[in-house]
Amino acid sequence: MSIGEIIETTSTAFVAESFELNSPPPLGSLVVVQVSSETGTSTGLDLYAVVIYGQTVGLDPSRRAVRRSTDKVFDAAIYDQHPQLEHTLRTEFGAALVGFVADSVVRQHLPSQPPPLHYSVHTASVEQVRRFTNSLHYLRLLLVPHGEVPPPQVLAANVREVYQQRGVDRLWLDAAAREIATLLQSDHQALLTVLYSIDPGKVSPSTVRGGQI
């Protein structure tokens, strides 16, 4: 399903304007940009990216949103009472590139070209998520800070999203936790943050120190 259009693009990430106000894709979820075949591949590229932030702001950067609630009008009712908001606000989201599929082969590294500006962004189907996340190499691309959301939070959000989309795949979750533990072995605090964000009930400093993960 097409959910947005790319309005800024680089080799590592892109920003897309969401088609629906106040509804960016979930933090950490996988999105796909389909690029037609001009680069030597027979079927084109499917670029994969992980959502690293979402925000809703004024369409015109010089117009800031202002308070509109009253005693009787608040939350969703504000949009009914001020229908112009649907046209004067915009929701955008950022996504970090984590790989691509070319000629049916999954590659988990940055593509040679950034996704083209103004191309559509789609949600990744369950099948696409399953196929792309069978390998966990892409997680290391999420360790690089891209915006305001700290990388451990993006990592944890991605693991939560994928775990659910893979049908509560416990084996995958364990593998992901081990991969993250390896990636963050020199950053104990970050590791704790990620693991706590994935499953607060099962994580304490002692579980990490005791090598249970």
Place this chain on the structure above:
Amino acid sequence: MPLKIERISQQLDRMARMIADSAPAREGFLGQAQDCLRSVNADALRQKLEWQRTQQIRIPWLVAVPRGDLSRSVPAPSPPADFCVVGSDASSIPLDRHSSVRYYVLNVGYAILCYGQKPDAVLEASSRLCFQDQDLYVFPQKWDVPIEGTLLGARMEVESLRISQQAMQQISRPTIALRDGPLILWTLQNESKEVKQALLRDLFEAMDALRQMGVPLAGYISYTGSRDVANSLRVWLCQGRPDECERCESSDYDLCQALATIHDRDLFIFLAQGERSELFGSSSQILEQYGRHRVDFFYMNVGEEIVRVEVPQWVGADADLLGLLHAAIYDQCRRSPAVPPYPPALQEAHEQAVITTTERRLVEGMVEQALGRHGQRVFRSAKDHSKRRRGV
């Protein structure tokens, strides 16, 4: 920095002190003026104004002809459950006399905001490059009377009403049309009758269409500088002729002179939030051309500000249309997050109409490129070049 800020700073202080020193006297005269407004017999004032008009006694100011009691206040009715407000505004890239290419750009912005069961909004702009003789001259056959300056301003007003009227044809709910600024195009006053008629023709066509659609139209003037009602009070106080103040020996002379500095917006401060004043007729000469669309006005407290609202007489004469207009304007201001409030339909129309400096340069560049593609060069005046390059 050529501007001597230090000098201005000293003068500013003097100005602020002068304003502060005169404040008590001003307040005192304002109180007297408001008392005068409450005590005026509207019928007698109307007769006096009419008598002076028929006797061709020159009144050197614009005056307001009261349609009823001057101190009457009318509370805002409730708006209908479903209704729309269409706001319009316009801006332009005026003709550049330093360029060899003659063109201007009109940009009309409009906002259609619908409230009720199915809230909806349309924010749009209609942009047009005007370069043909019929665009550039009031009388294109003779290449006479170029459309620039105040004539371009009037053209913008007319165009914004015409475009927004066309845009609202699909609306089936009760609708009001709001324009940013006056409906009384007094800037045309000094033009010839032929020029006035040529420019006002489209305005009246749009107003005819709105009338047929049952859409009340209003010109909304924020922070109005009008003194029409204050001037009428001067006529009321005047024992002689209003154009012979130097001979006046009346005991009301000081109040009369003070009224020359008092704005109507200060006189109508007694209106409670949402209330409007009685309707007033205007003595603006341009209205002689308006015929069936002659314009009246009222003042209204929209919350923290007294605004002037100008309406065609066919709106003022229809209690339903006037009530809808009054209710919708107040409702607009209640929806505004700003203090003082401003109708969101006008704010969004303005946002659509505005042409940024970057866009102005872009159009200029596009014109030069387009002409270049056809082997034509754009010449600019030496003065323009010197301002752009500013070499040292």
